[in-house]
Structure formats: C-alpha cells, structure tokens
Amino acid sequence: MNFKELAMASNKLASGHRSCAGCGFPSIVRTVMKATKKQIIVSCATGCLEVTTTIYPYTSWLTPFIHNAFENASATISGVEAAYKALKKKGKLRKDVKFLAIGGDGGTYDIGLQSLSGALERGQNFVYLCYDNEAYMNTGVQRSSATPRGANTTTTPAGKASFGKLEWKKELMQIAIAHGINYAAQASPHNLIDLYNKAEKAFNTKGPSILVVLSPCPLGWKSNTNMSVQIAKLAAETNFWPLYEYENGKYVLNYEPAKRKPIIEFFKTQGRFKHLLKNKKLLEEIQGKVDEKWSKLKKLCEEK
Amino acid sequence: MKKNYKQIPIGGMITKAGNSEEYKTGDWKSFKPERDEKKCTNCLICVNYCPENCIKVKNGKLNHFDLDYCKGCGICATECPFKAIVMELDTECEL
Numbered sequence: 001m002n003f004k005e006l007a008m009a010s011n012k013l014a015s016g017h018r019s020c021a022g023c024g025f026p027s028i029v030r031t032v033m034k035a036t037k038k039q040i041i042v043s044c045a046t047g048c049l050e051v052t053t054t055i056y057p058y059t060s061w062l063t064p065f066i067h068n069a070f071e072n073a074s075a076t077i078s079g080v081e082a083a084y085k086a087l088k089k090k091g092k093l094r095k096d097v098k099f100l101a102i103g104g105d106g107g108t109y110d111i112g113l114q115s116l117s118g119a120l121e122r123g124q125n126f127v128y129l130c131y132d133n134e135a136y137m138n139t140g141v142q143r144s145s146a147t148p149r150g151a152n153t154t155t156t157p158a159g160k161a162s163f164g165k166l167e168w169k170k171e172l173m174q175i176a177i178a179h180g181i182n183y184a185a186q187a188s189p190h191n192l193i194d195l196y197n198k199a200e201k202a203f204n205t206k207g208p209s210i211l212v213v214l215s216p217c218p219l220g221w222k223s224n225t226n227m228s229v230q231i232a233k234l235a236a237e238t239n240f241w242p243l244y245e246y247e248n249g250k251y252v253l254n255y256e257p258a259k260r261k262p263i264i265e266f267f268k269t270q271g272r273f274k275h276l277l278k279n280k281k282l283l284e285e286i287q288g289k290v291d292e293k294w295s296k297l298k299k300l301c302e303e304k
Numbered sequence: 305m306k307k308n309y310k311q312i313p314i315g316g317m318i319t320k321a322g323n324s325e326e327y328k329t330g331d332w333k334s335f336k337p338e339r340d341e342k343k344c345t346n347c348l349i350c351v352n353y354c355p356e357n358c359i360k361v362k363n364g365k366l367n368h369f370d371l372d373y374c375k376g377c378g379i380c381a382t383e384c385p386f387k388a389i390v391m392e393l394d395t396e397c398e399l
C-alpha cells in the first residue's frame with residue numbers, strides 16, 4: 001500500500017459529517033475501512049464519531065451501520081456476527097462479511113470495557129477499533145481512564161490545588177492481549193500506511209482483533225487544527241505512543257525513534273498540558289514513566 | 305431541508321447512505337487551501353490526511369479542493385511534503 005493507492009481506494013465515510021475541523025478520527029476510520037474489499041458492517045458506541053456522523057436526518061456511512069448505546073458496541077456486533085454465522089450455515093447468505101466495532105476511549109476503556117471483554121473472550125470474529133482522544137470530548141472534555149496523568153480536563157481542572165488528572169492512563173493493549181487474542185496493534189494517524197497494514201491484518205485474523213489508535217482532538221487537547229497529524233507524530237517520536245503490534249503471541253515494534261524526543265516536545269503542542277511545562281518535578285516523573293514503559297515494551301519485543 | 309409528513313419515510317428512516325453530503329460544512333472555514341500546481345507532485349498524501357475527504361482526485365491526480373466541505377483545518381497545507389499548499393483567508397465566507 002502507498003499513499004496514491006490509499007487515496008484512490010473506495011471510501012466508506014462521506015463528507016458532510018460534523019466532527020470539528022482538524023479532528024483525528026475521520027482519516028483513521030476511512031483508512032481502516034479501506035483495508036478490506038469485503039462488505040463491512042459497523043457497530044459504533046456512543047461518542048464523537050457516532051454523534052458527528054449520524055445527525056438526523058443525515059448519515060455519513062456508506063456501509064451498514066448500527067449505533068446502539070455507549071456500552072455495547074462489541075455486544076451488538078457479536079449479535080450481528082452470530083446471526084450472520086447462522087444464516088450462512090443455513091445457506092441463506094453467501095457473501096463474505098467483515099465486522100467492525102468502533103468506540104472512542106470512553107466507549108472502550110471505560111463504559112464499553114465489559115462488553116468488549118465478553119466479545120474477546122467468546123472469540124467473536126470481528127475487529128475492534130478504538131479511536132483514543134483521551135477524554136470524553138463530545139460531552140465537554142471530561143476525564144476518562146485513557147486521559148494521561150497531568151492533563152487538564154473539565155473534571156480534572158489544573159490550578160492551584162491540582163495539576164490536572166492524578167492517575168496514569170489505563171493500558172488497553174495489555175488488557176486486550178490478556179484475553180488471548182491473536183492480533184492487537186497500536187497505531188497512529190500520522191502513519192496511515194502502517195495503520196492500513198495493521199487494519200488489513202486485523203481483518204484477516206481469525207477471531208477477535210483490536211486496533212488502538214491515538215486520535216488528536218483540537219477541541220479537547222487545545223491544539224491548532226492544522227497540527228493534528230504532527231502532534232500524533234510527536235506522540236510516537238517521544239515514545240508517548242509507541243507503534244507496535246502483537247501477533248500470535250509475539251510483540252513487534254514498528255517504529256523506533258533514532259533519538260527519542262523529550263516528552264515536553266509533545267506537551268508543548270497542546271493547551272491541556274500547558275500548566276506542566278514549568279512543573280519540573282512532574283515532567284521528570286512522567287518522563288520516567290514513559291521511558292520505563294518503553295523499555296518494558298522493548299523487552300517484550302526482543303523475546304523470541 | 306423542509307419536508308411535509310407525506311415525504312418522510314415510514315419510521316423516519318434515512319433512505320440514502322452517505323446523505324450527509326447534502327449538508328455542506330464548507331461555511332465553517334475562515335481559511336481555504338490554495339495549491340501551487342507547479343510545486344505539487346500529485347503524491348496524494350494530502351488527500352489521505354484531509355478529514356473531510358474533500359481533496360478530489362481525477363485520473364490519479366489531484367483535481368480540486370471541494371470547498372463545499374472543507375472546514376479550513378489546514379492539515380493538508382501542513383502535511384504536504386512539497387509545501388505546495390498555503391492557507392489563505394477565505395474572503396467569500398459570510399461573516
């Protein structure tokens with residue numbers, strides 16, 4: 001796959017959707033859906049993506065699409081997939097169909113975690129895509145368990161009494177992998193070819209697979225709209241968001257910065273971290289955590 | 305879009321996939337992309353990064369920006385490796 005081919009592949013998310021200017025998820029969702037030529041059925045959790053692409057009487061989806069509730073994108077797609085299997089068995093359906101459940105970090109790390117866990121455990125044949133913008137953006141930037149420590153949100157406001165969110169970000173990849181699934185990948189919208197390749201692998205995996213993709217959000221991250229892709233790139237270059245995959249029991253690192261940039265380079269681009277820039281102690285602590293997680297990941301990738 | 309009750313499908317169903325194209329988001333922008341065709345190599349990198357899918361391709365080449373949908377985010381201008389796109393004030397936008 002290259003950029004030219006990707007640009008010309010058939011698109012399944014129409015224009016006229018109402019996500020904010022510079023939003024990260026439209027190109028993520030388009031790229032993922034381009035990674036299979038088969039019919040896709042999408043179930044989507046409540047969240048920015050669902051809200052901005054389905055404002056009545058409009059829909060941006062050029063493929064069958066179901067919105068159910070915040071917590072059950074995975075349960076919904078499980079039902080669809082089970083029905084499909086049954087119809088196929090009875091010979092009433094011949095077509096090959098792929099199943100895609102999509103949730104934001106709220107619909108995945110928090111509210112949809114149990115239904116995702118259930119679907120992964122049952123070995124349901126589907127791809128789960130989490131576009132992670134690190135807070136509840138659609139309802140006005142409330143913290144989620146995906147919000148990183150130190151980030152300013154409306155429910156973890158930074159000020160005299162606090163430096164923003166106190167807790168560390170939840171490890172979704174590790175949670176998903178612990179279910180014994182065959183394929184899990186972390187990706188970023190600055191490298192769409194890598195994302196495409198991972199989505200292709202996910203669609204071709206037997207059983208469940210998951211894609212966790214960082215999704216820059218100019219509104220909640222308080223960043224410039226034109227910088228979304230560059231910020232995602234910095235996330236990888238600082239090792240804040242390593243690009244890696246887990247395939248049949250093996251970890252593979254997809255990108256290693258020649259010289260990892262300090263985390264402050266990533267923080268500088270976003271207003272949600274503005275108050276941290278002078279907080280040396282916390283910066284050091286966060287840098288330590290990033291480096292520690294990176295060396296753990298590297299060890300996993302070196303295992304034979 | 306005004307419709308009387310007889311024109312609304314049963315159950316209020318949406319009968320056309322992707323009909324959000326009837327909703328023009330182009331009036332959100334205050335800046336619009338301008339491309340220097342001499343600098344553009346038609347790599348189509350910008351096409352993939354545009355969140356609105358409004359950079360249109362014809363015969364494998366960048367054809368035009370569909371300003372009916374462009375929200376003026378400026379991602380295309382930032383991501384073009386050849387600096388072929390600049391964002392200019394959209395003087396036609398309603399204030």
Ligand code: SF4
Pocket residue numbers: 339343344345346347348349350351366383384385386387388389
């Ligand atoms: S990224 Fe730049 S060079 Fe490539 S097609 Fe777009 S405008 Fe042309």
Ligand code: SF4
Pocket residue numbers: 336337353354355356357358359369373374375376377378379380381
């Ligand atoms: S400014 Fe943004 S919305 Fe407009 S064409 Fe460029 S990338 Fe697309």
